[in-house]
Amino acid sequence: MNRLRFWTLVPARALNFLFFLVPMGIVVLYSLMTRGPYGGQAPPFNLDNYVRLADPLYLTILLRSFWIAGISTFFAMLLGFPLALFIANSGKSRSMYLNLVMLPFWTSFLVRTYAWMFLLRDTGLINSGLMALGVIREPLPMLYNDAAVVLGLVYGYLPFMVLPIYSTLEKLDPSLLEAAADLGATPWVSLWRVTVPLALPGIVAGSILVFIPCLGAYLTPDLLGGGKSVMIGNVVQNQFTTARDWPFGASLSLVLTGLVMVLLWLFVRKGGDKYL
């Protein structure tokens, strides 16, 4: 029996090894090497890249990234929960609404981000519309600031919030809400004291799914932030492109991955795993 178990797990282990451990190993190796004179990576092996990371500049950018990702997750939750609740209560139309939530994934994220740029620009749809209606005289500066970045991130990762919350709400036993109503709870009270606590695993899972990609985002801050508000993902990307400093880029991304793992570990240790 044990043998069978061993052999059936071989494909999974092999996948894990090939597509997770080996690439991670390469990243670790690169992070300990030195940039060659014109890019690439070469010996000697040392910890210099990690020493460079201790620069307050990168710490500030890291903190900023946590802040932007946190705010984006918060807004995604604010929008995602009511949306998931609405879909869960839509009876037969559920699958249609779910498909609509997934629909944006059919187009590239890059194209959708450009679409936002066309909406938010000075001469974009929103500003020209408002000016034509006489609501404003001067275009509102909607593009190239932190708000635009948060908007782009919330928009991009909202489905990751909606789907896990929906899956917990879908399983929610309606008789619990009836019982709450019988005991005199108003709809608001039963939402806060029955639905939300029972949906908490979905909310937590959704928040993690949104927070982590937001933390590493680089496209959105570049396009919607106009390169004026750098996130840690941009610094990593820059190392692999213009700066041609792969070892430093590797150490940056490892530290980011490590931080996320430590946070998740702390969360689980504090008993958060009951939500997962």
Added chain:
Amino acid sequence: MRRRTFFLGLSGLAGCTRGKRRLNVFNWSDYIGPNTVPRFEFEFDCEVRYHVYESNEEMLAKVFSGNSGWDVVFPSNYYVGPMAQTQLLAKLNHSKLGNINNLDARLRNPVWDKDLEWSVPYMWGAAGIAYTTKHEPAPARWADLWHESFKGRITMLDDAAETLGAALKKLGLPLNTADPEHLGKAKDELIRQKPLVRAYLNAEARDQLVAGDLLACQTWATTASQAIEAAKHLAFVFPAEGFSVYSDCAVILRESNEQELAHQFINYLLRAPVAAAIVNHSKTATANGAARAMLAPVLRDNQVLYPPESVLERGEWFAPLPPGAQQLRDRMWTEIKSA
């Protein structure tokens, strides 16, 4: 198995290209005419795999391995030296490049490759300021981009070398400096300018300038020339303090098994009518002096693409940077962008 033999094996299997020579060309996007490659294939009875890239770094990341499968690539001038030093390039055989005399006299003995041992200049360009003539006074110097009247209506390039370069020129310092003190001053200038800057943009600045979102932007002459064609109220100036100049050059990789065909391709690109047809399409500045005379007059006499000698004197070529300086510049650029 080398990747090339693998590809050749594949195309051999396909059955239709057996025996034909095959050349792999990796060039910048929008840098070729619609008929350039098919005509070469026809004339030299070969097949060309032609792919494009958007940045030097993208090309280098592939070519660096030394068995990338490419034969001819087009690095910018400041990468020619480093690529030659890291043994990536094959020496050019000038006896096979009879058309090399078509090159613009200015590019026959360039600083980065005095005798064109490794590279043949293909296109060139410079950075300056594009602006709308509706705004008074018109900018003429980099320093004007630090003026309050442009607040929120200008963009700078999202490119450390260019943006630091503009600040260095503004301060009267050399473009390719590695001196931390020089770079520190340039960084401070750019941080001081940041509240006026709407964004750091490359190609997107063109549309916003045409649409009227921007009053002025730091941009390349080729980008500006396209914008001016789209909107007549735009103009371009080569800043008085001096400006950066680059050239994208054809090189043959050492790994190439088609050295002969690669030379034939470069020599073909050097033909005046071929080079003229390319820039009539790409609307960039050709390094081919003989071709320029054959261009449509709007392009030939375009002072943005081909500024007069008196202006060009203020230009300074980009040069390779020592690794330490590169690292320092990158850290400063990160500091500017996160300020």
